[in-house]
Amino acid sequence: MPTLWLVLFLLLLSTLGFFAGRARALKSAGGDPRKLHSLPVYYGLNVALSGLVPALGVLAVWLLAQPMLIDTRVSSLLPEDSIPADLTRDLVMSDVRRVAEGLDIAVGQGALSEAEVGALKAGSSDIRARLGEVGVALGSDVRPEVLAAARSYRALSHTGTLVMAAVVAGLSLAGLAWSYARTHRDYRARNVVERGVLALLILAASLAILTTIGIVLSMLFETANFFGLHDWRDFFFGSTWAPNFRGDSELSILPLLWGTLYISLIALLVSVPIGLFAAIYLSEYAGKATRSFAKPLLEILAGIPTIVYGLFALLTVGPMLADIFGKGGALGVDWMAGATSVLTAGVVMGIMLIPFVSSLSDDIINAVPQSMRDGSLGLGATRSETVRSVVLPAALPGIVGAVLLAASRAIGETMIVVMGAGAIAKFSLNPLESMTTITTRIVSQLTGDTDFASPETLVAFALGLTLFVLTLGLNVLALYIVRKYREQYE
Amino acid sequence: MNDMSRVERAVEIKQTKMECRDCHVYYGDTHAIKNVNVDIEDKTVTAFIGPSGCGKSTFLRCLNRMNDTIAGARVEGSFMLDGEDIYDKRVDPVQLRAKVGMVFQKPNPFPKSIYDNVAYGPRIHGLARNRAEMDEIVEKALRRGAIWDEVKDRLDAPGTGLSGGQQQRLCIARAIATEPEVLLMDEPCSALDPIATAQVEELIDELRQNYSVVIVTHSMQQAARVSQKTAFFHLGQLVEFGETGQIFTNPEDPRTESYITGRIG
Structure with a gap:
C-alpha cells in the first residue's frame, strides 16, 4: 500500500x-x-x-x-x-x-x-x-x-x-x-526524449530475450539436479517409463518420445494434405468474395483453445473411432479397447494444425511471383497443371518450412494428448492403442503433491528441456529454410 | 528464284490472322478499352504503342484470353482467329493459348532446368511421343530462339541462372516450342540492356517468317525498327492504325503526331 x-x-x-x-x-x-x-x-x-x-x-x-x-x-x-x-x-x-x-x-x-x-x-x-x-x-x-x-x-x-x-x-x-x-x-529536449523512447524500446526487447534465457537456465539447473540423482544412461537409452514415488524408478524418455513422434506424425498426415489443398484453393482458385469469408473462417479454427479440441477428442472422435474399430463396432473387429488412442489424439491434433499449415502455405504460395503463373498459363497450361508443375515446386522450400513449424507445434501440444491419447508409456506400432507423450508426463509428474528433491519430479525438467531442444531445432531449421527461399525472389 | 519467293511473301502478308471488332474491356467499373477495331496480319510484326495506361497491354491480353485469369475483367466484342470467335463458349482458353503464345515484360523462366523450361509447353500438350522427339523439339525451339549456341552445353542448368537477355530469349523459345500461330509480346525488352534488346529485336524479325507477332512497346524506335504495322492507343481508344512507315512519317491524327514527336506521353 x-x-x-x-x-x-x-x-x-x-x-x-x-x-x-x-x-x-x-x-x-x-x-x-x-x-x-x-x-x-x-x-x-x-x-x-x-x-x-x-x-x-x-x-x-x-x-x-x-x-x-x-x-x-x-x-x-x-x-x-x-x-x-x-x-x-x-x-x-x-x-x-x-x-x-x-x-x-x-x-x-x-x-x-x-x-x-x-x-x-x-x-x-x-x-x-x-x-x-x-x-x-x-x-x-x-x-x-x-x-x-x-x-x-x-x-x-x-x-x-x-x-x-x-x-x-x-x-x-x-x-x-x-x-x-x-x-x-x-x-535540445527533443533529442533527450528521443533517447528516452529508444531506451524504453530496448528495455522491452531485452526483457523478452532475458526471460527466454531465464527459462532455459532454470530448466538447465533443474535438469542438472535430476542427472545428479538419476543415471543419464537410463534416461536417454532405457526402455521403460515406470515412475515410482517410493524410489527406484525407471525413467526413460524413449517410450515417451516414441508416443510423441507417432502422434505428431499422424497429426501431420492429417493436417499437411488438407491444409495445403485448402491453401491452394484459397490462393489459386477462390474468388475475392470466397476468399474474404473462407480464410477468416478457417483461421477461427486456430483461435479455438486446445482444451476444447481435447474435449472434442474425448467426447466425439474417440467414441466414434471406438464405434468403428472397437468391440461390436461397424467393422466387427476388436482392435480398440477405449476411446483414447494415438489415432484419436493424432486426428484431432491434425484438425488443430490445418489452419496453421494452410495460412503459412497460403502466404508462401502468394509469394510466388504472378509472372510464373502467367508464363505457365500463357503456354496453355491449366490451373492445376500450373499449380503442380510451377507454383508448388517454386513454393516447396517454404512449404517444407511450414510443415516443420507445424511439427514443432504438434510435438509441444499438451491438452489434446492429455485428454485424447491415454497414459500408457510403451512402444507399439498400433495406432489404436493408447500411448503417452512427453508433455503429458510432464503434467502428471508435476501435479499433485510434489517433492522437488526426488528424481520422479525433477525428471519433468529433463523432459521439458529435451522437448525445448527438439522444438527449437525444428524451428531453427524451418526458419532457415523459409529464409533461404525468400531470398530467391527478392 | 529470289524474286519469286519475295512475290509469294508479299501475297501472304495480305492474309488476316486475327480480326477484332467493336472490342470493349471493363475492369470492374473502369472502361479500359473503348471500341477498338484491329486486324492482325499473318507473318507480320504488329506494334502497339501509346502512353502508359492507354490499354495496349490490356488489349494484347484479350488476344489469348489472359484477361480471363483476372477477377473482375469483362471483355466484349468479337475476336476472330482464322474466322473463329475465340470468346465462343466452345473454345477452350487453354488450347487457344497454345495457339496464341505469349512472352511477358519481365523474363519469367520457371525455377527449372533450361531443358525443362522449353519442354514445359510440349509436355502439357503431349507434342512428343518419346524423349528423342522431345530433344528435337527443344533444340529446334532453342535454335529459333537464337539461344541454342549459348546453352547447348548446359541444358540441365537452371533457367534462372541465365542473364536477363538470355532469360528473355529462353522465354521466347519456350513460347515457340508449342508451335503457336500468333506470338504476343508484352514489352519484351523493357527489362533488358541495349545489347540484349538488339538480340531480341533481331530474333523478332526472324520470327516474322513463321509467325504473326504482336508486340507492345514503349520505345518508338523499337516499333519503327521491328514492325510493319503500328497501332497507336490513347486513353483506351485506338487512335490510328496503319503501315509503320506511314504512322511515323505522316500520321493522320494530331494526337499520334504529338505522341511520336514527344509532346504527349
Whole structure:
C-alpha cells in the first residue's frame, strides 16, 4: 500500500514538473514557441521523465532487495538452538514472516494497536487465536524466539520502507530540479526524449530475450539436479517409463518420445494434405468474395483453445473411432479397447494444425511471383497443371518450412494428448492403442503433491528441456529454410 | 528464284490472322478499352504503342484470353482467329493459348532446368511421343530462339541462372516450342540492356517468317525498327492504325503526331 502511494506521489510530482518545465522553456523564449529548439511539450516531458525514471528504477531495485536483506539479517538473529531438530532454518523463517505479516494485518485492521503488539508475550497471550481472527492462520503456537524475530522483522521492514520512501522522493525531486535548471530555449529536449523512447524500446526487447534465457537456465539447473540423482544412461537409452514415488524408478524418455513422434506424425498426415489443398484453393482458385469469408473462417479454427479440441477428442472422435474399430463396432473387429488412442489424439491434433499449415502455405504460395503463373498459363497450361508443375515446386522450400513449424507445434501440444491419447508409456506400432507423450508426463509428474528433491519430479525438467531442444531445432531449421527461399525472389 | 519467293511473301502478308471488332474491356467499373477495331496480319510484326495506361497491354491480353485469369475483367466484342470467335463458349482458353503464345515484360523462366523450361509447353500438350522427339523439339525451339549456341552445353542448368537477355530469349523459345500461330509480346525488352534488346529485336524479325507477332512497346524506335504495322492507343481508344512507315512519317491524327514527336506521353 505505501508503495502505491509512493508511485502516485511520483506521478504527481512529474506532472507538476511537466507543466513547470514547459512554462520555463516558454518563458526563456519570451513566450514565442518558434524560438525554442524543441516543441514546448518536449521540455515538459524531459523534466517529467528525469523526475520519474531514476526514482522508479531505484524503487524497483529496492523492493526486490529489501526483503532479501532483512531476511538474512533476521535469520542471523535466530540462535542456532532455537531451531527445532525436525525443522530447517528456512521453515522457521517462513513462520517468522507469516507472524510479522499477520501482525501487520492485525494492526492495519485495528484489531491490535502498536502498543498491544509490543505487550504481546509468546507464552501467555494467545497470538495464534488473535491472528486467526483477522484471517491469518498459523500452523502452530508462536514460540518466543519466533515472536522476537517477527518483531525485529517488522521493525526492520518499517524502517526500510520509510528510508525507501525518503530516498525515492528525494531522488525524484533532485531529478526534477536538475532538469528544470537545465531547461532553456537552446536545450535540445527533443533529442533527450528521443533517447528516452529508444531506451524504453530496448528495455522491452531485452526483457523478452532475458526471460527466454531465464527459462532455459532454470530448466538447465533443474535438469542438472535430476542427472545428479538419476543415471543419464537410463534416461536417454532405457526402455521403460515406470515412475515410482517410493524410489527406484525407471525413467526413460524413449517410450515417451516414441508416443510423441507417432502422434505428431499422424497429426501431420492429417493436417499437411488438407491444409495445403485448402491453401491452394484459397490462393489459386477462390474468388475475392470466397476468399474474404473462407480464410477468416478457417483461421477461427486456430483461435479455438486446445482444451476444447481435447474435449472434442474425448467426447466425439474417440467414441466414434471406438464405434468403428472397437468391440461390436461397424467393422466387427476388436482392435480398440477405449476411446483414447494415438489415432484419436493424432486426428484431432491434425484438425488443430490445418489452419496453421494452410495460412503459412497460403502466404508462401502468394509469394510466388504472378509472372510464373502467367508464363505457365500463357503456354496453355491449366490451373492445376500450373499449380503442380510451377507454383508448388517454386513454393516447396517454404512449404517444407511450414510443415516443420507445424511439427514443432504438434510435438509441444499438451491438452489434446492429455485428454485424447491415454497414459500408457510403451512402444507399439498400433495406432489404436493408447500411448503417452512427453508433455503429458510432464503434467502428471508435476501435479499433485510434489517433492522437488526426488528424481520422479525433477525428471519433468529433463523432459521439458529435451522437448525445448527438439522444438527449437525444428524451428531453427524451418526458419532457415523459409529464409533461404525468400531470398530467391527478392 | 529470289524474286519469286519475295512475290509469294508479299501475297501472304495480305492474309488476316486475327480480326477484332467493336472490342470493349471493363475492369470492374473502369472502361479500359473503348471500341477498338484491329486486324492482325499473318507473318507480320504488329506494334502497339501509346502512353502508359492507354490499354495496349490490356488489349494484347484479350488476344489469348489472359484477361480471363483476372477477377473482375469483362471483355466484349468479337475476336476472330482464322474466322473463329475465340470468346465462343466452345473454345477452350487453354488450347487457344497454345495457339496464341505469349512472352511477358519481365523474363519469367520457371525455377527449372533450361531443358525443362522449353519442354514445359510440349509436355502439357503431349507434342512428343518419346524423349528423342522431345530433344528435337527443344533444340529446334532453342535454335529459333537464337539461344541454342549459348546453352547447348548446359541444358540441365537452371533457367534462372541465365542473364536477363538470355532469360528473355529462353522465354521466347519456350513460347515457340508449342508451335503457336500468333506470338504476343508484352514489352519484351523493357527489362533488358541495349545489347540484349538488339538480340531480341533481331530474333523478332526472324520470327516474322513463321509467325504473326504482336508486340507492345514503349520505345518508338523499337516499333519503327521491328514492325510493319503500328497501332497507336490513347486513353483506351485506338487512335490510328496503319503501315509503320506511314504512322511515323505522316500520321493522320494530331494526337499520334504529338505522341511520336514527344509532346504527349
